[in-house]
Amino acid sequence: MTISDTVTGSQGAVSITGVQKAFAGRSRKAPGRQALDGFDLEVRAGEFLCLLGPSGCGKSTLLNLLAGFSEPDGGEVLVDGTPVTGPGPERGVLFQTPMLFPWLNTLDNVLYGPRARGEKGAAPRKRATDLLQTVGLADAAASYPHELSGGMRHRAAFARVLVNQPRLLLMDEPFGALDAITRAAMQRFLLELWERDRMTVVFVTHDVEEAVLLGDRICVMSGSPGRTRAVFDVDLPRPRDLEMTDTLEFVHLKRQVRESLEASL
């Protein structure tokens, strides 16, 4: 509730034009690897975009550029018209593993961002406890990460990012390491969360079904250097749920996406 107050639909738009990124070779003689060579991508504000591709196609590189963890060698990375110059709380990042701070309990993990930015008063604490309620961890506020289950850790990581009220969520195969059951639960959780807040999401995955289930649009990438192979609009109705994966439309689209992905290999 707190988040939809501040996040309006007009925020979090991504514009990537002609981005170049190479990684240095091991030695001076070994050629560097061109991860991205003139990559373009537009993500509308409030859109859920899935980046789908085989490993090494540059999708994680792209996400790191958006997060501000690395800088492009050339081209432009804009979020809401402003060039990305470094990491920032308005661009929340969820990693493949939750990356919670093991020495802080759940509530303190969630409060890390507000405290690091020197937010004073009771407001951040209220936001954090509300969020823990939302992600179903109200009872685990005082627990430490090692006492939580895999799914709970992921939800705590969500709360830790959402407390900063980000305009853009960047997710790098966030459910890749989870078992199938927890994974399905987390997908449902993410869909509900997004239905509620509708922030812009860039979601990296190599799972076709996940991409079709979650995304408004799927950008199929091939590498290397990474380039856009095809873009699919997912016209399935929302809100979506896991039952939808059995419908003819879903299966049909999934097949198209998979064929495009396989052609890129």
Next chain:
Amino acid sequence: MTSDTLKPDVATTTVDAPAQLTLAGTRRGPSASRLLWGAAGIALALLVWELLSLLKDDHVLLPTVPETARTFVDYLSKRYPAVGGKTLWQHALVSLGRIGLGWSAGVVIGIAVGGLMASVPVVRHLVDPLIEITRPLPPLAFIPLMIIWFGIGETPKFVLILIGVVPIMIVATVAALDAVPEELVQAGRSLGGSATHVLLTVRLRSALPSIITGMRLAMGGAWTSIVAVELIAATSGLGYMINNAGVNLQTPLVLSGIVMISIVGIALDTLLRLFHRSIDPTRR
């Protein structure tokens, strides 16, 4: 009765310390049966000692356990040497003071240099070979040099402890900082922490448990250095007392001094372990 309640305590510390240095966090609270076995082990060692000393019947070569215990208690209040000397406690405090000063300074220097090496590649390339060259050298090899340079005051002792502590702390700090996942730091940065804030509250904080393990290892190095230098160039301290008592064939006092070193060492290590536990929730 008192000895019965004391023994298990001693047993856990001696059994736990090496185990937790290598297998961090694998064992939680000691179980009752482990306490019992530990106590049995110590009792067995004392029994063998007692039997050997009774068989040998030569109290210079090997005094009995009760005799040693009596000497230990006596010298807690009795001075050694009798004229101008110190009690066992005071000798222990002298050694402890040297350790405290040298070890603390060594820990601070080691963490500072290690931190620099972990974040500035040039510093790392510069210092790495120096560490690799000096690390295999036992600090004891430097004692004559220390005496030539600094005489037999407190300075050579301080420097020798530094030689024992700093390389261990540097290696431990660099390894600990290197082991912090890059993504953990990135998480801190993307949550809005400044580079400095994240360096302190994430990178260093995440490395702290391993750094404390390094501090415990360095404490061992500090004891080796200080007892060795006290054996040769000192007029007080446990090393001096042991050496002097040995020269005078006062074997029970030598053994008492050794026991005292062990007790103080265990006490210090326990403090560090409690510190470790207090900052690492996964070990509670």
